[in-house]
Amino acid sequence: MRGRPREDGIDGAVRRAVKELLAEAGYAKCTVDAIAGRAGVGKAALYRRWRSKAELVFAAVVHDDAMAGPADTGALQGDVAEVLAVIKSSLDGPGVREALPGLVADLRADPNLLAGFGERFIGRERAYLIEMLDRAVARGELARRPDPVAVHAILLGTVHTWIHLLGEPMGPVRALAPALTAAIRTLGS
């Protein structure tokens, strides 16, 4: 016997409720009870799916369809511009802006969460970058592949810090592409 299967609509309703509440009220006011109420769902259904509020919000906000796949523009600077756009969209969507700092803070407290985040978010982005760098090497734009961690820090870091630490509006991300491409070229020379 398998028992009653989990209802389909709940995951979606919860994700929607989380994003709405984050946008309306911020991470602090985004209560588990409020989420359940907004989604028309009992708290038990939430904790059956996610082990804590952090996991719940994380799952709602880190959308799986981000980083769909590497886009090959034929030149390193074009690829960098693409990556920057994807990174920005994944850090600046509705809800993410408000949630991310709180989420990153919760990561430190829960090793399980940290591992999941590293694997699902950082790891996938890293793989994308490695492909991009390897293509540039194959094309002859880079003499050797630079340390992917350093490249990751430069690209993700610039966008993430601009949005979440400096607190100033960020213009079009493409404007950064030439400068950051130059940095990558220096690392790969």
Next chain:
Amino acid sequence: MRGRPREDGIDGAVRRAVKELLAEAGYAKCTVDAIAGRAGVGKAALYRRWRSKAELVFAAVVHDDAMAGPADTGALQGDVAEVLAVIKSSLDGPGVREALPGLVADLRADPNLLAGFGERFIGRERAYLIEMLDRAVARGELARRPDPVAVHAILLGTVHTWIHLLGEPMGPVRALAPALTAAIRTLGS
């Protein structure tokens, strides 16, 4: 009537207690009650000195001598290396590593805190960078002064994200100086 003057040893005892608790248990377990207990101090004494837990931990963890002043090395790349070193030391000290994500999260929740932090930390660093960039323009290394916010995002972002988001050990920061200098040159050309 001036009343009893504030006791001297409290600030130091509190800073020590905060750092110990951060190292032992992380930001979440670093409770205000725990801090007061560890420091042998009443909570009122804490809130008489700092307005919130975030201010308290911030004061305990960010050393004021971090941004002592701009060091003029005579060349842009040297200045960048200096700045990176200062940034890293201010983000990677004992306690900061554990505290910073939680601190940044609290910042979002409280606009007052955000303003204070922006002024005291971001603003000072920004001023430092502007001096550095102006010197490079004067020297002829840059055709014009690039947007300081962008430069700030690149330098602070790379270090901050490497340490606090990627979760991988960061090598000597000087190795990044050439690449990030190249980025700045591109922005200022």
Next chain:
Amino acid sequence: MRGRPREDGIDGAVRRAVKELLAEAGYAKCTVDAIAGRAGVGKAALYRRWRSKAELVFAAVVHDDAMAGPADTGALQGDVAEVLAVIKSSLDGPGVREALPGLVADLRADPNLLAGFGERFIGRERAYLIEMLDRAVARGELARRPDPVAVHAILLGTVHTWIHLLGEPMGPVRALAPALTAAIRTLGS
């Protein structure tokens, strides 16, 4: 169309499970889920038979043969002793001791339940007492029939309170018969 008939063994398995859980853990820990699990039965099967946990436990714990029928001993004091014995056996069986206070509490909360209980348990006992009193009047032992509610309160109350409120072991119930018979005689004089 009649569909699949109810399985035979379920009632018995449930009663056994309820009694075991009451004895092991008391009324509070005697959860509906625990009962279902112990009896190897789904919760739906329980709620198909009884409308609430209170009904379920009540049915499991109160044996229907308790109030089999009035026993005519030929004298009021003998009848009282019989009634007391029946009352005690219905309040002191295995499981009842642990369950009754919780059951009575649930009764207060649900008027439907209260009505059902009153009819099935109190009412039947009351009818028995009325028969007994009428026989005594017919015999000439009582001048008139006293208020059956008062008699009920005296007989049931003494046993019920001794067992469930005073918390002290109760000796043979026959010892009480002369005293309580005297009380009834006073009421009926």
Next chain:
Amino acid sequence: MRGRPREDGIDGAVRRAVKELLAEAGYAKCTVDAIAGRAGVGKAALYRRWRSKAELVFAAVVHDDAMAGPADTGALQGDVAEVLAVIKSSLDGPGVREALPGLVADLRADPNLLAGFGERFIGRERAYLIEMLDRAVARGELARRPDPVAVHAILLGTVHTWIHLLGEPMGPVRALAPALTAAIRTLGS
């Protein structure tokens, strides 16, 4: 250093809130949150004073001023009438009627509570009865002192069961005094 002393008004405000809620909505709706809200008190203040909801309601409902002291009327039947009145007032006051079944149920679950109840309520009442019986023996109304537990069961049980189990309105308790006095006389002959 002793710290801030507990506020005086809280105990009283809580007791009042509990009684009001019990009278308005019954034991089930008498939530801890509702009590705290009605009393204008935080939940922490409640759990600082009582370890559970049961202890809280118990303290609010079992008033210490009940059973102020034995009243000597000069005759056993008068004393019995007095005791019955006191017992009834302690079981039928505002709030008690609704709370008692739930409270008695909770007693079974918590041995600490059971001990407290036995000592503070049953024990005090028992002592009262013993005095009453000894006076009757001294007066020559009884040949010997009957078992106080049996007397307790008869007096408390009749009233308690009438109110809380039979669910019928109880007339003036004095009407029971002659009958129950006869029972006691029989036990003490």
Next chain:
DNA sequence: AATTAATCGAGACGGTACGTCATGTCTTGAT
């Protein structure tokens, strides 16, 4: 034999209460 319909165990669902914990404020008596 095929259909129909009520049952079965398993377990997810909404609702609601509980008891714990953290923050920032306030109140003692003492210094």
Next chain:
DNA sequence: ATCAAGACATGACGTACCGTCTCGATTAATT
């Protein structure tokens, strides 16, 4: 006016229970 101690209001968290509902499988009586 400050100190240590600790009580206070507020409000979120995660757990537990109840009674309902849904699933696929099983079982008989009716077609």
